[in-house]
Amino acid sequence: MASGHLYALDFDGVFCDSCGESSLSALKAAKIRWPFIFGEVNSAMEEWIIDQMHILRPVVETGYENLLLVRLLVELKVPPVRKSSVAEGLSVEAILENWLKLKPTIMSEWNEDKDSLIDLFGRVRDEWIENDFPSWIGANRFYPGVADALRFSSSEVYIVTTKQSRFAEALLRELAGINFPSERIYGLGTGPKVEVLKKLQAMPQHTGMTFHFIEDRLATLKNVIKEPELNEWNLYLVTWGYNTEKERNEAREISRIRLVDIPEFSKNLK
Template sequence: MTGNSPAAPLVVFDFDGVLVDGMAEYWWAARAAALQLAPAIALPEQAPAAFARLRPLIHKGWEMVLMAAELSRADLALEDLLAHYSQRLPQLLARWGWSAPQLQQTLEQVRSRAIRADLSAWLALHRFYPGVVERLRRLDGDGVAWMVLTTKGKDFAHRILQAAALEPSALHGHEQGSKPEVLRRLLVRHPRLWFVEDRRPTLERVRADPALTAVRCFLVSWGYLGPADGVDLPDGIHWLEPERFAGPLAQWP
């Protein structure tokens, strides 16, 4: 497949866990936001191991703040939270007396202040996965359009991409709606749509949407995966390893 081919797909990438590893920034920002909302709690400066275990389950930024606060509790039942994460979120919000929009707004305020104070320091908390920058530049060179679809705020993702001199044909943040909503809009104009993610539940939601059956879905083997995320993948979700990712699109599974 060449970039000049009219059959070239539009490749849509998730951001966190696919292009960029921002684990250090996630904990830093989530911790700062949680401490702003609950100054009496105590949280370590370095991300605890439990946060890394929770990260594959976290879908939106506000959840990171809530999880940081929860990790301050001595009586936290971590295994129960891991097993029943989605069901526990409303209960935990009620326990802390917070709302999802409040947490999201606080998180974005923390990040905005950090960018204004020292952009270089904030950028240094992120790293692109090996080979990603080079692969995206080869897509550009081949004339293959690629976009970014993330639950991160659009401006924050833009700054990280800009620092690496990467320019997607479009960047969709959480402000543009859910990932299935954005994909439905894109599919109207791009009948060959490939979607690359590191969250299996997100891909399963896409596969379950009758309007998105034409979207070709890929689950990367890196990123924030749960222990069993790559096991027994359902039809229509393809396992993408670094070697295939680096190769021609025609060789992707």
Template sequence: MNAARILALDFDGVICDGMAEYWQTAWRTYTQVWQLDRLEPSPGVAERFRELRPLIEVGWEMPVLIRALSLGISPERMQSSWQKIRDRILADGRLSGVKVSQQLDSVRDSWIQQDPAGWLRLHQFYPGVIDTLKELPSRKIQPIIITTKESRFVTQLLKEQGVELASEFIWGKELKRSKIDSLKQILDRGAKKSPAVWFVEDRLSTLSKIATQPELESVKLYLADWGYNTVAEREAALQQSRIHTLTLAELPTLGGTPKKAATVSKGEPVEVDV
């Protein structure tokens, strides 16, 4: 039982529900990138954006999704061909994902500087998740957050909830590393300790790609059924032997049932070579 125990977690759609903030940030970015005078969305756009949020893999795609909706592209077409539509919109606007991403982060940074309380209020943490994060160290499990969000935003949100996770355990967009490569790095760095690794993600496509990697065969994969995914995706996950669906109530039991509910706001990090 000397093996390191690591719970790797996606952030958006697993730990935090930031849908209200996503919409506001995406809309502000959209109006700036496409230089719009109109500052209010058309009726129904916000609702369709929320319904199509499971399509988004990386944050910069959000304002592009709003652009697709404004062009009248149907949700059905986007469901079947999102990446092609996304790339065409970028090409038509002579844009790149990097440029849109920089604008998105700039919008967030300005918002946080001008109205930090308002920005924080738009984020809701899923019930019990914060308690689970606080309680993991007492169970000798090290949480590692692997996210496409900038780690500084994650750090700020967690700190507001009383979770102070060291920067070495928050792997954000700035590392420019895929989730596949991040999991491989966890295994490589912990090779001497034969780490037991669980990974919780709300995107089925991401988990399906990970499941094809022979090097990651030992990683236990879980689809968070409370996150940004659809009924069809959850049903499809049941057909994949490597992927297990996970309910919010089951999250605290990964790695063994906790002794009691979390009461500690801070914990010493588990010694893990990652």
């Protein structure tokens, strides 16, 4: 039986603040998907959209949702292009509060398909990386101290993310100088995070280890709590990622979840 600690770590919101990059990628993709709407968007409005996306980032679970959000923001500001019943009178704060209800409504009313939006979002990122890699890297940043925590970690570490694995791998390499093993990155397409955690704990080499899962999304941690099979996992919500004060306060009331700041994260990982 192995002893020691295994850490499953989210990527965006734990290591990487990718909000600038994902918002710009969403704008590029939205111009391709909906030229009849985004042809009217000028640079001042693009700046406003990117500012609002920093507020809305906590609701994004998978990258393609950024496309939906940038279009919804345009519909808020430009009534003539509205195609959704929810846009009138909607505020950015209301989107933040009600995204899970709004998303299926706008997907239906815009006649959109999740898989094709995921493909488009990935393709736009790939083209940006291919055509101007330095500016793509520069649109991301790592939270202070977290890369060193990973670099000097003596624990068994896996990255479990809804980002495409190749993007996470490139960012670790270019921003942090860390060549993280690709087989330890479970990215988009490897299944829901709860299933990845089950897979990790079932590996024979991990028998007897202490399991830790570190996330910035409270909803993801709640999904883990619903799975009796995952009762052995210690759960942590980071205080620096894409979550709100309201969510952090809620997490404090849940006995399974501990809040963790960067100094404690670094100390634990080492």
